Amino acid sequence: MKVSVLFVCLGNICRSPTAHGLFQAYVNKACLSDEIFVDSAGTGAWHVGESPDKRAQSIALNKGYDISHLLGRQVEPDDFFKFDYILAMDTQNLHDLSNIKPAQSKCTLGLFLELANKESILNGILEVPDPFYGDAEHFEKAIQLIESGAKNLLAKIREEHDI
Numbered sequence: 001m002k003v004s005v006l007f008v009c010l011g012n013i014c015r016s017p018t019a020h021g022l023f024q025a026y027v028n029k030a031c032l033s034d035e036i037f038v039d040s041a042g043t044g045a046w047h048v049g050e051s052p053d054k055r056a057q058s059i060a061l062n063k064g065y066d067i068s069h070l071l072g073r074q075v076e077p078d079d080f081f082k083f084d085y086i087l088a089m090d091t092q093n094l095h096d097l098s099n100i101k102p103a104q105s106k107c108t109l110g111l112f113l114e115l116a117n118k119e120s121i122l123n124g125i126l127e128v129p130d131p132f133y134g135d136a137e138h139f140e141k142a143i144q145l146i147e148s149g150a151k152n153l154l155a156k157i158r159e160e161h162d163i
Ligand code: 4NP
Pocket: 009, 010, 011, 012, 013, 014, 015, 016, 046, 130, 131, 132
C-alpha cells in the first residue's frame, strides 16, 4: 500500500462510513485497491460494532453504493501511525482528534472537505454537517458533499503520490 486514508466522524454510522464506501468505490473503479487503503472510525464509542444508520445505507444504495457491510469502530491511538491521512467530517471531530494525536505521529490530520476541495468550486465548504438528528434532506446534503469531496480527494491523492 502506498497511501492509507481514515475518514472520521462522531458516531461512525452516518458520514464517515458513507465517505469510506464511496471513496472505496472510486478507488476500486480506478483499479487502485492495492495502492490505497481506506477505513473509517468514530471519535465516540456508542456505535462500535454496528452497521451504518439505515438512512445512510438507503441513501447510499439509491446512488449505487452498498455500505451495509461496514461496521462501526472507535478511533484508536495506533491509527495515528497506521494512516497517512486522517480526515475529519467537521471541526468538532478535528478538535477531538487533535487532542488525542500523539506528538510523534506524522499523519496528515485535517478536514476532509478542506483537503479535498482546495482547488474546486466547493472551496469554502469545510464541513459535512451531522445528519443524525435531521431528516432525509440532511442525509441527501451529506452524501452530495461526500460524493464530490471523495472524487476530488482521489484525484488529489493520485497526483500527490503519482499513482
Ligand atoms: P455520524 O452521526 O457522526 O455522522 O455517524 C452521528 C451518529 C450518532 C450520533 C451522533 C452523530 N449519536 O449521538 O449517537
